[in-house]
Amino acid sequence: MSRLAILGLAARVRRQEILRGVDLEVGSGEVHALMGPNGSGKSTLAHVLAGRPGYEVTAGSVTVDGVDLLELPTWRRAQAGLLLTHQYPVEVPGVRLVDLLEAALAARELPAGALDRLGERVAAEAERLGMPAELLARGVNVEFSGGEQKRAETLQLAVLAPAFAVLDEIDSGLDVDALRTVGARIGALVAETGLGVLAITHYARLLSVLRPDRVHVLLAGRVVRSGGPELADEVERIGYERLAAELGVELAVPPPPPERDPFADPGF
Amino acid sequence: MNDGGDGEQARALGGPDWLVARREAAAGRLAEIAWPTPAEEIWRYSRIDELDVGRYRPFTAAELGAPGRDDAPGGGVLAAEAGPRAGLVVVRDGRVVHTELRPDLSAAGALTCDVATCADHRHAERWFGTLADASPDPFTVLHDAWCPGGAFIHVPAGVVVTEPIVVLHWCDGDGRASFPHTLVVLEDGAGATVVERFASPKVDHLADVVVECVVGEGAHLRYLSVQEHGPATWSIALQRAHLGPYARLSSSAVALGGAYARLRTEARLDGPGAESDLLAVYFGDGDQMLDFRTLQDHAAPRTRSDLLFKGAVEDHAASVYSGLVRLRPGAQRAEAGQTNRNLVLTEGAHAESIPNLEIEANDVRCSHASAVGPVDEDQRYYLESRGIPPAEAERLVVLGFFEDVFARLPVPALVGPLRRAVHEKVGHLHRSGSRPPGGARAAAGPAPGATGGGGRG
Structure with a gap:
């Protein structure tokens, strides 16, 4: 805890x-939504x-x-258990998701074998998130659509398994199906791994697929x-x-x- | 060395009469040569004023050994790294000391040999020096006066060599000069992959190199040169290719070593429909300077060329990219692209980028782009926000920056070792403790990511 x-x-x-x-x-294991204009x-x-x-x-x-x-510097904060998913993930040409994740995991003090079959785990996670496998061969975020970017952010969250995630508008740029997939995956991480979530969002629609325990404005x-x-519904209603x-x-x-x-x- | 001599060395170095005559003629011209200075545009930004050519002593015929003496079998680690190969030429200080070629390719008429000894002189005599003569400078004349021979690769019409032919150049000797020469001739419809590696130990050595590639009608040459000279070696090299109709050249260079390493990469598209792709990866550290001068010379209609040179400099290293796309009057409907991008990783490092266009035809497509700047702060932050330490984040970004060129190198087996060589260089990144300032260090080029002039000329 x-x-x-x-x-x-x-x-x-x-x-x-x-x-x-x-x-x-x-x-x-808690989901907090932070809403605001x-x-x-x-x-x-x-x-x-x-x-x-x-x-x-x-x-x-x-x-x-x-x-x-x-x-702590940025990288130490992630290692300390707080991971940010970016609203506008930047393209990093020539650095594949698996390269990024390998470097991130290698920098931690993990038990031997923690990097075993990383490629397979990433591929399985991509499939679960409905990401085309060919995206894994590209530089991270390079020419990804908005939905693909957010799926890739979620994939990193699932593999890096932090104690807490700050989701910066992970719902922006997502269509209904992608929103449901991403929301369900994060919900599963909360339920299965005890991930704590601070979901920053403009709209209540994310919260229909990722049910919050608390809502803050x-x-x-x-x-x-x-x-x-119910606060999310009120905000949606009155503005x-x-x-x-x-x-x-x-x-x-x-x-x-x-x-x-x-x-x-x-x-x- | 640069006094022209008395013709004695021209004879002593051996080889066929035409090669001796070429040495004699060049030796005669050496005395009148005006050695270059940075005041000349083509030597601008270079360190040519720090070079005292007279300080380097060429090898004598006795030191080089007689042509044809095969005393370096194998090729060692460098040859092994290239993976399965079709042939091998080992060159020591410009003297070919070993050649081999798969028997089935020999049977098909292909040849790897020393220009000074090969039985089939016809193509060597016809082509040797002719490409350099089309683009001479004082160092090609010096080269001609002292060149003992060189690697000759000949692929007859219609023969396709799929595995690489490896040419290894080892240059040694403190205060000495060597003159490696490679001549590749692909006749019509032929195909081959040639990989050259240039290396030297930590010696104050001058390597004056000429590489000539003749690509016949419909032939396809894949060429890769890897320059890994020692940190005190000066290398001044010309790589020039002439392309016939519908010929294709995929040329790439990886430059990592040398105190001062200059490479002129030139492709002349002589036949209609000829295509040339020029790639390079370079990484300078310490005090070294890597100096590239490129020429995409379109002399025929419907020719296409593309160039992508990517480099990084750190510590107090410097790089120069100066490239010219020339579209001659006959080059109607030609297409040419030219891109040079540079990462400047520390405050003391410096990169110049000067793309040029010279358009004399009125129906062509041209584009060029040039950038000089530090590692992107947003990329660094993105990676660090995943728990990746700053030095590793920077290493990933730098390696990623080169990845599109690595992915296009013609010898996949070599990509791993080359990637590691670059990785090791970036590994030294923070030894100087200096970081670039936040903003772009644009020298002559525009800001990072900027793309310049395009459209129809």
Whole structure:
């Protein structure tokens, strides 16, 4: 039984404060949905948790079973048990999924034989996720469709088997069938391996295939409401704008001012 | 060495009369040669001003041994790595010391031998030096004055050699110069795969190399050269191919070694419908400089050429890519593509990329692209977010960057060893402790990923 604890997390991107004190706790085998409109800070939270360069934490803590993740570089956070599935997975030409997974597993202290038959395991997982086998011969994400990208993200999650997954809009770009496949696979990981999930999403539709235990609403960098699955239905019904109005809070963090062009005419 | 001599060495190095005469003629021209400087466009960015040609002593005829002396059977590890082979030529300091060819291929009329000794002189005499003469520079003249012979591979019309013919060049001797020469002649409809490996130990050596490939009508030559010279060796090489009608050249180069290694890769498409694909992978580290000058020379209609050169530099290494696509007036309906991409892995390293087009025909298709930049931050982050340590993430990205070229190399058995050789170089990545700045280190080329001019000219 593990515990992911996010306490009072505040963060800036390009000197603009985006997260303003986020509190969330996820236990093993739990599915938490984090919903919010564009600009509420959802993806920022995902990247702050993964330790993306350029994201500056100004307050708060993130721990997995007491281990302070914010002190660790990105790769150590993944090893400590927190894995991010990317909203926009980048193409890495010439590096196949199996190469990536082999490197990721080899970097961990795993028992001997942990890499045995990795190719077969990856192929079996691809089949389960409905990924054409020819995608495994390509560089990861290279010319993958949106649905193929998210299936590939799910495949990596299944093989790397972390304690916690942060799903950054894994439902975006998915058609109904792909959504069902991906949701079912993640649901199985939760049930079978005790994976804890923080599913960041814009819409409630993911939650029809991946039933959440708890739903949180993020507005303007804060969790403004938490509740059971019924909260997702309420959000879907009334919308973020009305919810913000009812709670008397801002809807979204204002967009950052444009970066000053150092080569611009100084005007004097 | 560069004073022209008195013709004595021209005779002493042996071989047929026409070869001696060629040496004598070149020796006579050496005295008047103006040695190049970086002020000349074709030597721009090079380290030619650091080369004192007179410092290197060529091997005497006695040191090289008489032509035809076969004293290096096998070819060792380098030959074994290439997998099953159809033939083998071992060349030491420019002197062919061993040749072999599968008996069934010999029976079919194919030949591997020393230019200086082979019984069938007709094709050697007809072609030797003619391609270099079409693109001379001071180093081809120097080469001609001292070249003791060289590997000759001849495949007669209609004969297809499926397994590779391996040519191994070993260059040794501190303060010495060697002049390896390879001549490949594929007659009409012939096919062959030729793999050359150039290597030397850690010696201050000058290798002045000429490789000539004649590809007859409808013939297909797959060619791979692997340059793994020692870190103090200077290599200055010309690889030139002439293609007849509907001939096909798939040429690739892997360049990893040398203090300064210059390679001119040239393909002249003389016959209509001829096709040429030029590939290269290069990786510079330490203080080395890898210098590539390419020419895709279209002289006939409906010819097609493509070029993909990919390189990486780290530490204080430098690379130069300067390429020209020339579409002559007769090259109507020709198609040409030219792509050069470079990764600059550390702050002290440097890459130049200069693609050029010279279009004299009005109905052609041309495209070119060029990029110089660091490893993509998003790719690095993506891999690190999976739990892959930064050095390993970078290694994966760099190896992946080269993978499309590796996948197209003509000798699959060699891809594994070459991939490992590159992998080892990237393994030294963080020894200098310097990282490139966040932004692109675009030198002459545009930013990473940028693609330049295309369309119909």
